[in-house]
Amino acid sequence: MNVPKLRRSFSFTRLLRHGRSEVRRSLQARTVALTVILTLAVAIVLSMVSMVSVRVSLLTQITSQSRADYSNMIQQAQTSLDAADVSATVQIQQLANDLASTLQSDGASNLVGVYLWSRDTSSPRSIIPVSTEPSYEPLISDDMRSAVASDVNENVFYQPVDLTLESGMAGIPGMPGGGTPGAVLGTTLEFGVAGNLEFFAIYSYTLQQQSLTQIQLNLVAICVLLSIMVGVVMWLVIRGIVRPIERVASAAEVLASGELDTRVAVDRKDEIGVLQHSFNTMADSLNQKIDELEEASASQKRFVSDVSHELRTPVTTMRMASDLLEMKKDDFDPSAKRTVELLAGQINRFQDMLADLLEISRYDAGYAALDLVETDLREPVSTAADQVAGIAQAKQVPIHLYLPNVQVLTRIDSRRVIRIVRNLLANAVDFAEDRPVEVRIAANRKAVAISVRDYGVGIAEDKISHVFDRFWRGDPSRSRVTGGTGLGLSISMTDALLHHGIIRVRSELGEGTWFLVLLPRDPDQGEVADADLPVDFASAKPDDLRITGGFGVAESHVAGAQESRRDTVDSMMGRPL
Known part of the structure; x- marks a missing residue:
């Protein structure tokens, strides 16, 4: 009969290591x-x-x-x-x-x-x-x-x-x-x-x-027993001090997680009781401050929304007057003609700003909703590129579209996806410095990815985390005539989040900036895990421009050649991607 060897259940080395760890982490x-x-x-x-x-x-x-x-x-x-x-x-x-x-x-x-x-x-x-x-x-x-x-x-x-x-x-x-x-x-x-x-x-x-x-043996035993008794007494005394502090620390963690009504019972009159009372006082003060900030934020949002709505009527009137002047500007002298052109440009910019503010106010009020329709993703991407083509041509920045040669059917809100891509392209053109901007699409069974890559000045590592902040501008020294409102990328991120997606960005100075818009094929199914994405950045480093995955077979197009692209697609046979 074979008797299995019993594993040694006691290890002095393991016990010593555990004791050291306990001493280091426990007061x-x-x-x-x-x-x-x-x-x-x-x-x-x-x-x-x-x-x-x-x-x-x-x-x-x-x-x-x-x-x-x-x-x-x-x-x-x-x-x-x-x-x-x-x-x-x-x-x-x-x-x-x-x-x-x-x-x-x-x-x-x-x-x-x-x-x-x-x-x-x-x-x-x-x-x-x-x-x-x-x-x-x-x-x-x-x-x-x-x-x-x-x-x-x-x-x-x-x-x-x-x-x-x-x-x-x-x-x-x-x-x-x-x-x-x-x-x-x-x-x-x-x-x-x-x-x-x-x-x-x-x-x-x-x-x-x-x-x-x-006598020596008795003294050794007495020393050991005395040490054990002192250790037990000290453990009980320290435990009576530490346990209330642990309860306060646990309550602080719960409070930090968002449970603002968390309080601790004040059951002592010593220094620990002072700590418990101070925690409750702090929590009350913090709760009051948060309520005040929320009320101030709500008032600010209401103000922005009300002002934006109230400004729509006078801006519309100004727009009508500007269009009338624009129609007759050839009859004016050169100085008046230039004034009419500047007025029209600023009114357009004012209208865009109002539109962005109204959109932000709808997000803040919780009124934003998706109008999901199964759509070939290439269509909104091409539309957005065509809308930016005029600005790109004026700045001599070519926009190259590398789109799949088959349909990429996805349930999306086309209006919002067009706005996402348009804002990203406008931002890329603004910083491209006459270098091309590339747009690609990748897809698998669960998700799609829209890539917008420029090779311009890039963004510093300490600033890249702010690109989606409201009213943040990558270059504050840029003129307000050519610069945006600082809301475009924030609105794009919100549109992506409404689709249960995300926008990720990597940038390196002198190498350009790369945006990836990652959306699920069906937003009703919720978010898609990173492992299921068709393409993603290789690391979390903000200046690492390497990616994992690929974009597959694609056709090359230039923004602005919409009709020729459609003719090419219609002449090709292939099943949807």
């Missing part, structure tokens, strides 16, 4: 993490100081106990030696052996071993060295033995040692473990028969070391 997590780290650091420092103090205290205490016990053993041993009545060497050796055993058994619980040997080893009555624990005898250093051997005042010598066992002794029951601190104490005992004896005792501090270890 609450960052504050708690910093507090826990500082608490842990302080606790560790205090624990280390406490451990040093406790260690010194324990060593001082156990050292005093060891010295006291060793003093008792010295008295006991000296009493036994003074009371002994021995003369033979065997008796002296037996006495030393019995004395070491007695001292070992009567000594303190941490006594490891007792060691006796004669100071003068050359004496015939010197004893064989006696030790109750031979394995620790190497801990008695030569310096210690020399100090005891040369002492004449019966002083007690003390030397701390490390009770490290040899590997062969590791299994002896009751023996202290390696690295355990201990001490060696030594002095001289008077024994008249055999001469003075050197007396050493080794004490182990195993219990004290275990106590220190247990």
Whole structure:
């Protein structure tokens, strides 16, 4: 039976990475993490100081106990030696052996071993060295033995040692473990028969070391638990501060999305409560300002609409008078004739401006509607080109039409599409600088694209986002005689949006400007995704003139040759595109 391997569900690296991310993006997590780290650091420092103090205290205490016990053993041993009545060497050796055993058994619980040997080893009555624990005898250093051997005042010598066992002794029951601190104490005992004896005792501090270890573990646990408790407390405290702020931030996002009635509950009296109250006050003020601006905007729109309508009658009268003067201008002197021509031109421009203002007012009032009819898209494009042909010829700018050689049937409002293309062509001719303007059509099953491209001065990158703004002019220094009203491209964009389409533009200084009018084949089906467009710009950069897709097979025509183009189309056979 094959048992599938379980994937490791825990990864310290992934946990650390997630923790870092949480600390970077969350004030609450960052504050708690910093507090826990500082608490842990302080606790560790205090624990280390406490451990040093406790260690010194324990060593001082156990050292005093060891010295006291060793003093008792010295008295006991000296009493036994003074009371002994021995003369033979065997008796002296037996006495030393019995004395070491007695001292070992009567000594303190941490006594490891007792060691006796004669100071003068050359004496015939010197004893064989006696030790109750031979394995620790190497801990008695030569310096210690020399100090005891040369002492004449019966002083007690003390030397701390490390009770490290040899590997062969590791299994002896009751023996202290390696690295355990201990001490060696030594002095001289008077024994008249055999001469003075050197007396050493080794004490182990195993219990004290275990106590220190247990204290260290307890302090570590206390530090960890204290840090966790402080972290939990800080989390709860910061959470109580952050959650109301999060609610205010969430309300601000909702308010920014357009829900102007959004408010937060004022449920506190501290600084957070001041923030909640300030947010509600700000929202009320903002709502009031928006209402005032909307009312001012509506009043302005009504004013523009009313003025535009009221001006139509006097402008019509002026137009009639101008036409009458235009019919008789040949009878006037040259100065009066030029005045009549200028008057007619300005009245025409005034009428165009009124028409644009009326159209804008209809958009603003929501009265604009489409009159959709299935139409060959080539017809409104050609009509718009013919309407601009006169201006183009006057400025010596050729308009080249590259239209498909088959019908491009599309449900559109022809009047609005003609206006879109006418405005784009007029703008292109105005900036073409005697270079040609190209018009193309691309189509697929879902959408159509009308391309208007000039090779003139181009538009600066910082200005291209304003080309569809109302009353914006690409070159403010241009004369108002030749310049437009600044509403044409804005009206064109609105006409495209009514078709659920869009107009996109790219431009580069010295390379010209390129407009793409992207419309669905059937506006009732809604907008068309960018991926379904027959042609589009390759990137979002405002100065990138590269495109994706293509315009297919097309016929070349020159604006103004309307009849010849129709004759050519009528003579060709082909199914609609």
